[in-house]
Amino acid sequence: MREIHVDAIQETIARLCIEATHSLPSDVREGLRRAAQTEKGPLAKKVLADLIANFEIAERQMVPLCQDTGTAVVFVELGQEVHIVGGNLEEAINKGVSRGYGEGFLRASIVKNPLTTRDNTKDNTPAVVHYEIVPGDALHLTVLPKGAGCENMSRFANFLPRAGKDAIVEFVLRTVEEVGGNPCPPLVIGVGIGGTAEFAMALAKKAIFRGVGTHNTDEAVAALETEMLTKVNALGVGPQAIGGITTALAVNIITHPTHIASLPVGVNIQCHSARSKTAVL
Amino acid sequence: MALERINEREVRLSPIITDEEVRQLRIGDHVLVSGAIYTARDAAHKRMCDTIEAGGELPIDVRGQLIYYVGPTPARPGRVSGAVGPTTSMRMDPFTPRMLAAGMKVCMGKGNRGPEVRQALEKYTGVYLIAVGGAAAMLSQFVKSIEVVAYADLGTESIKRMVVADFPAIVMDDCYGGDLLTEGRRQYRDQSTLGSYVPSERVVIAAG
Numbered sequence: 001m002r003e004i005h006v007d008a009i010q011e012t013i014a015r016l017c018i019e020a021t022h023s024l025p026s027d028v029r030e031g032l033r034r035a036a037q038t039e040k041g042p043l044a045k046k047v048l049a050d051l052i053a054n055f056e057i058a059e060r061q062m063v064p065l066c067q068d069t070g071t072a073v074v075f076v077e078l079g080q081e082v083h084i085v086g087g088n089l090e091e092a093i094n095k096g097v098s099r100g101y102g103e104g105f106l107r108a109s110i111v112k113n114p115l116t117t118r119d120n121t122k123d124n125t126p127a128v129v130h131y132e133i134v135p136g137d138a139l140h141l142t143v144l145p146k147g148a149g150c151e152n153m154s155r156f157a158n159f160l161p162r163a164g165k166d167a168i169v170e171f172v173l174r175t176v177e178e179v180g181g182n183p184c185p186p187l188v189i190g191v192g193i194g195g196t197a198e199f200a201m202a203l204a205k206k207a208i209f210r211g212v213g214t215h216n217t218d219e220a221v222a223a224l225e226t227e228m229l230t231k232v233n234a235l236g237v238g239p240q241a242i243g244g245i246t247t248a249l250a251v252n253i254i255t256h257p258t259h260i261a262s263l264p265v266g267v268n269i270q271c272h273s274a275r276s277k278t279a280v281l
Numbered sequence: 282m283a284l285e286r287i288n289e290r291e292v293r294l295s296p297i298i299t300d301e302e303v304r305q306l307r308i309g310d311h312v313l314v315s316g317a318i319y320t321a322r323d324a325a326h327k328r329m330c331d332t333i334e335a336g337g338e339l340p341i342d343v344r345g346q347l348i349y350y351v352g353p354t355p356a357r358p359g360r361v362s363g364a365v366g367p368t369t370s371m372r373m374d375p376f377t378p379r380m381l382a383a384g385m386k387v388c389m390g391k392g393n394r395g396p397e398v399r400q401a402l403e404k405y406t407g408v409y410l411i412a413v414g415g416a417a418a419m420l421s422q423f424v425k426s427i428e429v430v431a432y433a434d435l436g437t438e439s440i441k442r443m444v445v446a447d448f449p450a451i452v453m454d455d456c457y458g459g460d461l462l463t464e465g466r467r468q469y470r471d472q473s474t475l476g477s478y479v480p481s482e483r484v485v486i487a488a489g
Contacts, residue, residue, distance in 0.1 A: 040469070041465070041468075041469060043309060043451065043465075047413055050413045050416045050419055050449075051413065051415065051416055053416075053419050054413075054415070054416040054417070054418050054419040055418075057418045057419050057421075057422070058364075058417075058418035058419075061418065062357065063354075063357075063360070063363065063364050063417070063418035063421050064354050064363065064364040064417060064418065065364070065415065065417065065418055066364060066366050066415045066417045067351060067352060067353050067354050067363065067364040067365055067366045067368075067417045068352075068366075068368065069354060069364075105354060105355045105356070105357045105363060106354055106355075107352065107353070107354040107355070107363075107364075107437055108436075108437070109352075109437075120436060122436075147415075148369075149368065149369045149391070149392070149414065152369070169478075170478060173475070173478055174481055177466075177480070177481045178481050180392060180393040180462055181391060181392035181393050181411070181414070181453075181462060182369050182371060182391070182392035182393065183392075184391060184392075184414035184415045230474060231474060231475055231478070234470065234471035234472075234474035234475050235466065235470060235475070236465060236466040236467070236468065236469030236470035236471065237462075237465070237466060238465055238469055240391065240411060240413060240414055240451075241392065241393060241461075241462045241465065242309075242411070242451060242453070242461050242462070242465050243461065243462075243464065243465015243466060243467075243468050243469045244465065244469055245469055245471075271414070271415050272415055273415045
C-alpha cells in the first residue's frame with residue numbers, strides 16, 4: 001500500500017489548472033500549424049494564424065489562452081494500491097482548484113445553484129470529478145478546463161441497434177453544422193459509442209484528450225474517425241464558421257460494449273483550445 | 282470621422298458610429314476597432330432590457346455604441362488586461378433587437394446569430410462583428426484600459442468601458458441581410474465528399 005498525502009494532490013491540481021489554461025498541448029499546436037498550411041480560405045488562414053499567435057502569446061506572457069477558463073473537469077485514475085492520507089480526496093481536489101484559479105488569475109465561472117439564484121462561488125469550485133479505480137500504485141490526475149461555449153454544443157442520441165455507422169456519421173455532421181461558430185471551430189470532436197446514456201457521454205469527453213493525430217486501435221473505428229473528419233471538413237463551416245476547409249482538427253471515437261437493444265452515441269464538442277494537463281503522483 | 286477606410290476590405294471603426302458608417306460594412310470585411318467601447322454579457326443585458334421595459338434610464342448611453350460580449354479574466358498585477366476573447370453571441374439574441382432599437386449600432390462576439398437578430402440589424406441599421414473566439418491572449422494586446430462603469434456586483438459580467446486600439450474583428454452579419462456563415466459554407470462546402478448528406482437549413486438553434 002502506497003500512501004499519498006492530500007497536500008500533494010491539492011498542490012498538483014492547482015498547478016495543473018494554471019498550466020492547462022496557459023499552455024496548449026503540443027498535439028493541438030501541431031494540428032493548428034498543419035491546418036494553417038492546408039487551409040484554402042484567405043480569411044480562414046488569417047484566423048488560424050491568429051490562433052497560433054494566441055497560444056504563443058499566452059505561454060510567453062502568462063495570459064490565459066481563453067477568457068473562459070472553464071469548468072474544472074478532473075479525471076482521476078486512482079491505483080487500487082494507493083491509500084490517500086491526511087484528508088478527503090475530493091476536498092483536496094477542490095482546494096487545489098480554488099488555489100489554482102485564484103493564484104493563476106483565472107476566471108471564476110461556476111454558479112452554486114444552477115436553477116434559481118445562480119450566485120457565483122467566486123473560486124470556480126466545485127470541480128466536476130470523474131473517478132476510475134485502476135490496478136497499480138499510481139495516481140493520475142488530469143485537469144480539463146472546459147469552456148461553456150463548446151460544452152453547451154454537446155449532444156446525445158439513441159440509435160436503433162442496426163442503424164449502422166452512416167446514421168452516426170450523419171448525426172455528427174448535423175451537430176457540427178448546426179452549432180456553427182458557437183463552439184469556436186476548428187474543433188476536436190469526442191464521440192462515445194456504446195455503454196449506456198451517461199456512459200457514452202463520459203466516453204465522448206474522455207475521447208477529447210486522447211490527442212489530435214491519434215487513432216483508435218480498432219481499425220474499423222479508426223477508419224470511421226477518418227471518414228468523419230474528412231466529411232466534417234467538407235461541410236465548409238471553417239474556423240470560426242467563416243467558411244473554410246478546417247472545421248475540425250480531429251474526431252476521436254471511443255467504443256464500449258452495449259446492450260443488445262441499444263446503440264447510444266454521445267458527442268462532446270471541444271473548441272480549438274483543447275486544453276488538458278496530466279500529472280502522475 | 283468614426284470610419285476610416287484602410288483599403289477595400291479593411292476599415293478602422295471608432296464609436297460614435299452612424300447609420301451611414303454601418304452601411305459601408307459588408308460581410309467578410311476586416312474591422313479594426315479603436316476607441317472606447319462597452320462590454321456586456323447575459324446578466325448585464327437582462328438588466329438593461331428590464332430597465333428599458335420599465336421605462337428607466339440605462340447606466341450607459343448605447344446610442345452609436347459598440348457592445349462587446351466578453352467576461353474577461355482578472356488582470357495579473359502590472360497588466361492592463363486579462364484574457365478578453367468573445368463569448369457566444371447567441372445567448373444575447375433575445376436582447377439584441379431591443380438594444381438595437383435603443384440605438385446600439387455594433388455588437389461583437391463569436392458564433393452565429395438567429396434570424397430575429399439578422400432582421401433587427403436590417404431594420405435598425407446595425408452590424409454584427411466577430412472577434413476570433415479563443416484568441417483571448419492575442420486580443421488582450423489591443424486593450425489599453427478597462428474600467429467597470431455599471432453593475433459592479435455582477436463581477437466578470439459587469440459593464441466595463443474598454444479602450445482599444447486596432448482591435449481586430451470581422452463582419453459576420455451586415456445591415457443588408459448578408460451572413461458570412463451562410464456565404465462561407467456555400468463557398469467551401471464539398472458536396473461530393475459529403476455524398477447523400479443533405480445540408481442542414483437550420484443553423485444553430487442549440488442552447489448556449
